[in-house]
Amino acid sequence: MSAQQMMKVFVTRRIPQEGMKILQKAGMCNLSVWDSDEPVPRAELLKGVAGAHGILCLLSDKIDTEVLDAAGPNLKVISTLSVGFDHLAIDEIKKRGIRVGYTPDVLTDATAELTVALLLATARRLPEGVEEVKNGGWSTWKPLWLCGYGLSGSTVGVIGLGRIGLAIARRLKPFGVKRLLYTGRQPKPQAQEVDGEYVPLDTLLSECDFVVVSCSLTPDTQGLCDKTFFSKMKKTSIFINTSRGAVVNQEDLFEALSSGQIAAAGLDVTTPEPLPTDHPLLTLKNCVVLPHIGSATYSTRGVMSALTANNLLAGLTGSEMPSELKM
Ligand code: NDP
Ligand code: DGY
Numbered sequence: 001m002s003a004q005q006m007m008k009v010f011v012t013r014r015i016p017q018e019g020m021k022i023l024q025k026a027g028m029c030n031l032s033v034w035d036s037d038e039p040v041p042r043a044e045l046l047k048g049v050a051g052a053h054g055i056l057c058l059l060s061d062k063i064d065t066e067v068l069d070a071a072g073p074n075l076k077v078i079s080t081l082s083v084g085f086d087h088l089a090i091d092e093i094k095k096r097g098i099r100v101g102y103t104p105d106v107l108t109d110a111t112a113e114l115t116v117a118l119l120l121a122t123a124r125r126l127p128e129g130v131e132e133v134k135n136g137g138w139s140t141w142k143p144l145w146l147c148g149y150g151l152s153g154s155t156v157g158v159i160g161l162g163r164i165g166l167a168i169a170r171r172l173k174p175f176g177v178k179r180l181l182y183t184g185r186q187p188k189p190q191a192q193e194v195d196g197e198y199v200p201l202d203t204l205l206s207e208c209d210f211v212v213v214s215c216s217l218t219p220d221t222q223g224l225c226d227k228t229f230f231s232k233m234k235k236t237s238i239f240i241n242t243s244r245g246a247v248v249n250q251e252d253l254f255e256a257l258s259s260g261q262i263a264a265a266g267l268d269v270t271t272p273e274p275l276p277t278d279h280p281l282l283t284l285k286n287c288v289v290l291p292h293i294g295s296a297t298y299s300t301r302g303v304m305s306a307l308t309a310n311n312l313l314a315g316l317t318g319s320e321m322p323s324e325l326k327m
Contacts, residue, residue: 005028006029006030007028007029007030007053007054007316008029008030008032008054009023009029009030009031009032009052009053009054009055009056009312009316010032010033010034010049010052010054010055010056011023011031011032011033012039012040012045012048012055012056012057012061013033013036013039013058014034015081015305015308016301016302016304016305017302017305018302018303018305018306019056019081019304019305019308019309020033020305020309022309022310022313023056023309023312023313026313028313028317029313029316032048032052034048039058039060039061040061045061045067046067047070049067049070049071049075050070051071051072051074052071052072052074052075053074053076053077053316054075054076054077054079054312054315054316055067055077055078055079056079056080056081056308056309056312057079057080057087058080058081058082059080059081059082059084059087060087061087063078063087063088063089064092065089065092068089068092068093075096076099076315076316076318077098077099077100077311077312077314077315077316078093078098078099078100078101079100079101079102079308079309079311079312079315080100080101080103081103081304081305081308082102082103083102083103083107083164084216084217084243085100085102086216086217086244090325090327094327099315099321100325100327101307101308101311101312101314101321101322101323101324101325102323102325103307103308103311103323104323105163106300106303106307107294107300107303108164109300110294110295110296110297110300111164111167111242111295112164112167113171114242114290114294114295114296115164115168115212115214115240115242115268116171116172118242118268118290119151119172119212119238119240119266120151121266121288122238122240122264122288123148123149123150123151123210123238123264124148124149124150125146125148125285126288127288128285129146132146148264149209149236149263149264151175151176151210152175152176152177153176154176154177154178154209155177155178155179155181155208155209155210156169156177156179156180156181156208156209156210156212157180157181157182157183157199157204157205157207157210157212158180158181158182158183158196158212158214159183159184159201159204159211159212159213159214159215160182160213160214160215160216160221160243161182161188161196162184162215162216164242165182165214166188166191166193166194168214169191169194169196170193172210173194173195179195180194180196180197181198181199181203181204181207181208182196182197182198182199182204183198183199183200183201183204184198184215201229202232205229205232205233206232206233208234208237209234209236210237211233211237211238211239211240212240212241212242213225213240213241213242213243213247214242214243215243215247216243216244217243217244217246217247222246222247223246223249224248225239225247225248225249225252226249226252227252227255227256229252230252230255230261230262231256231261233256233261233262234262235261235262235263236263237263238262238264238266239262239264239265240265240266240267241265241268241269242268242269242294245269245270245271245272245273246271248267248271250270250279253265253281253287254280254284257281257286257287258284263286264286264287264288265286265287266287266288266289267281267288267289267290268290268291268293268294269294270289273291273292274291307322310322
């Protein structure tokens with residue numbers, strides 16, 4: 001391919017080598033990479049995308065009208081290294097006829113596994129226990145010390161029984177969960193596999209011992225978990241969120257946790273990310289916060305990177321993408 005025919009691609013971060021190798025080997029991209037593990041500053045992003053045919057981005061890059069305008073009319077494809085696409089201005093992207101690639105399925109197992117780990121760590125108070133061992137708080141075996149809540153015989157509720165929600169339910173059932181409730185926009189036939197019962201949100205909140213949020217972030221789900229939501233949960237119940245931080249009103253969650261309205265919360269996602277180290281939620285023993293590591297296994301990130309690269313190439317050549325977002 002001649003230098004003039006090469007497609008300009010801006011990659012907004014250093015990504016796992018699996019993806020970079022694919023892009024380099026394709027021999028059709030004039031690659032420009034923000035070669036850092038830290039996010040590209042906004043000004044550099046706007047500069048970097050100018051004239052680009054393709055953008056390979058991350059969930060921390062807000063791709064809005066300003067970025068699309070900065071890229072200009074060449075832009076054919078945006079390929080995000082994530083399944084979530086709430087950072088993309090979808091309506092505007094669609095209007096401009098730009099295709100979008102994303103990474104569903106390949107991270108489902110890793111994210112479901114992390115959600116189960118977070119649920120158990122929160123319910124059985126693992127971070128508190130580890131801390132007590134280190135700080136000398138472990139004086140002897142005590143009957144009621146560091147007691148938590150178990151899954152056996154419990155009722156679990158999943159908000160958003162999509163790919164990840166179902167994978168979470170599949171993994172939780174063998175722990176002896178008695179009932180599996182779920183809510184969403186409509187009943188899902190695949191819920192049969194986990195004996196899932198489709199219920200209204202209020203029923204789920206009032207009956208569940210564990211409430212797990214795995215829906216996508218949309219205008220409907222933004223701020224869904226607020227004061228009213230927590231007030232409907234049992235005082236002994238555990239709240240888990242591995243979807244997006246903005247689904248939760250964090251002030252209301254803080255209030256629910258500190259007042260004893262709910263027992264504990266485990267969050268893999270927050271607003272903002274990173275959560276400032278002086279954030280009130282981090283002062284609570286009954287709140288376990290992880291740094292958005294749902295899909296963080298070496299192999300998953302490698303496969304995500306390769307898929308993101310292949311989606312991008314397909315977008316550039318106008319061929320079928322392995323995973324195209326239907327808009
Ligand atoms: P899916 O699209 O398969 O699932 C999303 C689910 O959310 C669907 O079942 C959808 O229902 C449901 N949903 C949409 N609107 C609502 C609503 N108003 N109330 C209840 N449920 C609703 O996506 P995935 O399972 O693959 O991923 C889900 C999300 O998980 C991603 O969007 C991302 O934000 C997050 N994620 C987080 C990770 C992490 O590292 N913590 C890793 C990977 C993903 P319907 O089918 O009816 O539209
Ligand atoms: C996603 O893919 O949306 C996650 O949040 C990170 O893997």
